[in-house]
Amino acid sequence: MTKMLASVADAAEAEIALSGGADIVDLKDPKAGALGAVEPAVIGQVVAAVASRAATSAVCGDLPMVPEIIARQAEEIASTKVDYVKIGFFPSADARACAEAVTSLARRSKLIAVLFADLAPDLGLLQAFAASGFHGVMMDTADKTGGRLLQHLPPERIPAFIEAARALGLKTGLAGSLEAPDIPRLLPFHPDYLGFRGALCDHSDRTAGVSEEAVRHIRALIPEERPAGRSATVDYRLLAARGYSPGADSGLGTDKIFVRDFVLPVHIGAYSFEHGHTQRVRFDVTADVLRVTNAPEDMRHVVSYDLIMDGIRTIVSHGHVELSETLAEQVAAHVLEDPRVMRVTVRVEKLELGPGGVGVEIERKRAKQQSSHARPPAAASAGPEFPGSGKKGAST
Numbered sequence: 001m002t003k004m005l006a007s008v009a010d011a012a013e014a015e016i017a018l019s020g021g022a023d024i025v026d027l028k029d030p031k032a033g034a035l036g037a038v039e040p041a042v043i044g045q046v047v048a049a050v051a052s053r054a055a056t057s058a059v060c061g062d063l064p065m066v067p068e069i070i071a072r073q074a075e076e077i078a079s080t081k082v083d084y085v086k087i088g089f090f091p092s093a094d095a096r097a098c099a100e101a102v103t104s105l106a107r108r109s110k111l112i113a114v115l116f117a118d119l120a121p122d123l124g125l126l127q128a129f130a131a132s133g134f135h136g137v138m139m140d141t142a143d144k145t146g147g148r149l150l151q152h153l154p155p156e157r158i159p160a161f162i163e164a165a166r167a168l169g170l171k172t173g174l175a176g177s178l179e180a181p182d183i184p185r186l187l188p189f190h191p192d193y194l195g196f197r198g199a200l201c202d203h204s205d206r207t208a209g210v211s212e213e214a215v216r217h218i219r220a221l222i223p224e225e226r227p228a229g230r231s232a233t234v235d236y237r238l239l240a241a242r243g244y245s246p247g248a249d250s251g252l253g254t255d256k257i258f259v260r261d262f263v264l265p266v267h268i269g270a271y272s273f274e275h276g277h278t279q280r281v282r283f284d285v286t287a288d289v290l291r292v293t294n295a296p297e298d299m300r301h302v303v304s305y306d307l308i309m310d311g312i313r314t315i316v317s318h319g320h321v322e323l324s325e326t327l328a329e330q331v332a333a334h335v336l337e338d339p340r341v342m343r344v345t346v347r348v349e350k351l352e353l354g355p356g357g358v359g360v361e362i363e364r365k366r367a368k369q370q371s372s373h374a375r376p377p378a379a380a381s382a383g384p385e386f387p388g389s390g391k392k393g394a395s396t
């Protein structure tokens with residue numbers, strides 16, 4: 001399951017992160033840049049204090065891409081016995097040489113390469129990271145005032161990163177000014193962890209102190225494995241992550257969430273004149289969603305309309321589709337992947353073929369036999385091609 005990484009500056013913040021339920025305590029000085037390094041002596045103290053309560057990681061700093069400098073600093077950070085050493089890879093002709101420079105360290109320590117979504121990351125480097133024995137790679141942002149991860153790496157581009165890394169045996173992490181509503185949008189990609197700093201701090205100021213309340217708030221949105229026998233209130237995201245659907249038994253009925261007049265350029269059409277270029281297509285989607293509380297407070301209690309838009313964008317990004325009907329089915333299957341969605345209507349309208357819109361509207365419901373049972377293990381564990389690939393959706 002996706003773990004939660006919390007970036008902390010010192011031992012006191014590490015304790016707060018642990019109390020709030022973080023899985024990985026990440027040492028970073030937020031006042032010293034995106035990957036500001038904490039003094040090795042402090043890292044060592046925190047590693048000892050955290051002991052076996054959580055995994056630890058530490059960054060090497062915003063370093064110049066000079067192989068000797070990278071290798072020296074990575075060795076020093078690794079000497080603190082931290083579990084993971086994070087090395088930032090800023091755009092440079094020497095990035096590959098920097099990866100090669102830590103090959104020997106990678107045999108002794110788990111190294112994580114950090115790429116930056118706002119600096120035109122070169123995914124070709126993944127091969128070099130794997131060849132040098134890196135343990136994983138994460139996508140973060142360099143400019144913490146310049147927008148969230150999804151503004152630089154939109155949902156339809158995330159699978160290319162995650163799948164390429166996974167194919168090379170690299171663990172994957174996503175970070176970059178993530179906020180609570182980003183979490184349900186990123187979980188469907190099954191990254192190995194999501195990383196946070198700003199969202200854990202008072203007033204979302206990453207240079208302010210970590211607040212336990214904020215850590216708990218974020219933690220509650222990332223399903224965690226619970227020890228057997230430990231009871232829990234119904235956690236629909238946890239159920240979904242385990243491949244279960246809750247069935248129509250919430251007793252609270254359903255609400256409708258919708259996306260209206262969502263217009264995208266789409267490669268669509270069966271005629272030859274419709275090939276080779278896009279035309280504007282309007283999507284209207286309404287989903288009947290099981291209500292889990294009459295007092296919704298945060299993202300745990302809602303199905304985000306962002307997930308619908310993310311799915312449409314991703315489906316459309318896959319290239320030419322002949323039929324509006326095919327597109328509508330794919331969107332419906334995507335929306336029904338959320339186990340709380342009982343029914344969905346999807347309207348797909350081509351806007352450039354007639355005086356008005358032409359297209360199709362379909363309605364699909366969750367299949368009864370799949371509404372309250374475990375999905376087959378393979379389907380439950382397989383990472384999706386995109387959030388809503390249709391692989392797990394159930395419709396009639």
Ligand SMILES: O=C[C@H](O)COP(=O)(O)O
Pocket residue numbers: 005007026028140141144175176177178195196197198199206
């Ligand atoms: O490694 C994760 C980062 O510390 C995330 O920091 P941020 O949420 O402020 O971008």
